[in-house]
Amino acid sequence: MVEHVLSVRGLQKRFGGLTATDDVALDVLPGELHALIGPNGAGKTTLIGQLIGEITPDAGHVVFCGEDITRLSVAARVKRGLARSFQIVQLLDDDTALANVALAVQARAGHSFRFWRAAGSDPALLQPARALLEQVGLTRAETRVSDLSHGERKVLELAVALAARPKLLLLDEPMAGLGAAESLRMTETLRALKGSLSILLIEHDMEAVFALADRITVLVYGRAIATGTAEEIRANPAVQEAYLAEDRPE
């Protein structure tokens, strides 16, 4: 039996009367790109929040590489090999793109209780950071984040998440707000990543999802109603009813 990278069982989260996550079970296999789709308000981002540890579930378990991480802090989970990107980019706006990635490299390189040597010119941080920027195709390394375009920030967000060298990367709508050409580039970047790590991808861009995903889970009103390959999901009547119908022109 293959050990799951991520295994979620009976996950439950309520906000007042709203059940945002309703008894969700989900498995991510090693090297798999698993897409999580569903209409707005289905609870996708809430689910990611519980996987990374920003939101505490009311019930259920999150098991990562065989270890129950349900009660661990965000930082502890990242140390174990989880990383996420944010739908609304969370970057250090006053710093350059390179400094943002260098700081993420630094966080991976052990504790930062180092008070004396300058970090800004440390090749041990800058070289891996430059390589990551190259990998995602961001050329304006020395530009401050506040001067980058939306598309560049989304790409930088990915580079920062990759700097943690995750075993499982949680991507929250990496293509949201991107133009057609930028979306295509992001799809190619993700395709190049495939296999080297597991990815859980939330995305509204169906073209990208069907092009990239090995398996797809459909979330509706907090419930995982179906999991399968692209063909299986396309053919699933419950999914068509609940979700794909929305996208069809009237």
Added chain:
Amino acid sequence: MRNVLPLALLLAAAIALPWAAEAMGQPATIGLATRIMCLGIAAASLNLILGHGGMVSFGHAAYYGLGAYTVGILWEHFRLGEPLFGLIPGTNQLLITLPVSMLVAGVASALIGALSLRTTGVQFIMITLAFAQMVFFLFVGLKAYGGDDGLLIRRRNIVPGLDLRDQDQLYWLCLGFLVAWLFLQWRIVESRFGRVLEGIRQNERRMAAIGIATYRYKLAAFVIAGMGCGLAGALTANYLRFVSPDLMAWQKSGEIMVMVILGGVGTLLGPVVGAAALVGMEYVLGGITENWQFFLGPILLAVVLWAPGGIMGLLGRGARRG
């Protein structure tokens, strides 16, 4: 490193200040400058957490006062010849009182910080203020050390090779400690630790998401800042030869914060410039009217509205234009 020349000139001017003051027949300036050095250390240390870490501590005077009282209490037991709690002998040796002051302030800031840093935003401001007020009232009630009236230190601490009764030598000593503290803080800000602190100020959520347990780093910075302020307090006690609860009142916390904002949040020299500006204004305006703070209000308002980078921001803008 292009800033080395102006910094060296500034330092040379600061070293030469006592001679210049004597030459111009203004020896009182030396005392003012000594106060500026002490408060400069306090403001710089607050700047580490406020300017670089985004932690608005409104209780920083507590550590200032604790540092000062450590010198005062050690002197008192030295004078009386009876050990504190029957265990710790008093002393008037600066090389002992300064580290002990920093240690006391460090322990206090570790305790207060450990609790306060579980909150953020307005709650954090309020809880640091509340703890500082507790320390304040503790010393108001401590009759053995003068309570409200404070404690007189008849003679300044002793350092081998220096005579601190000479106001010039005391000034140079304080200047030396200011320069050392600023150098240390500059290294910290540029280090990996400093990068993490800066990241926390800008986006704490992002820092957690790259695997940083932010609480520990915030606490470490809080303790470093507390120790710096303890050092400032210990030097102040030597300068004043007197300690009282006023040193740790909330007004003092406010003053230190005003210095940081006036001088330039998050800049190396800003807090010292702010301290100089505030002490200078107090001296000049205080010579005109007892209610000099009435004029401080509008000035502070103008800085916040039109010069958000403080005096350092204005200087920088001028330098770029010129």
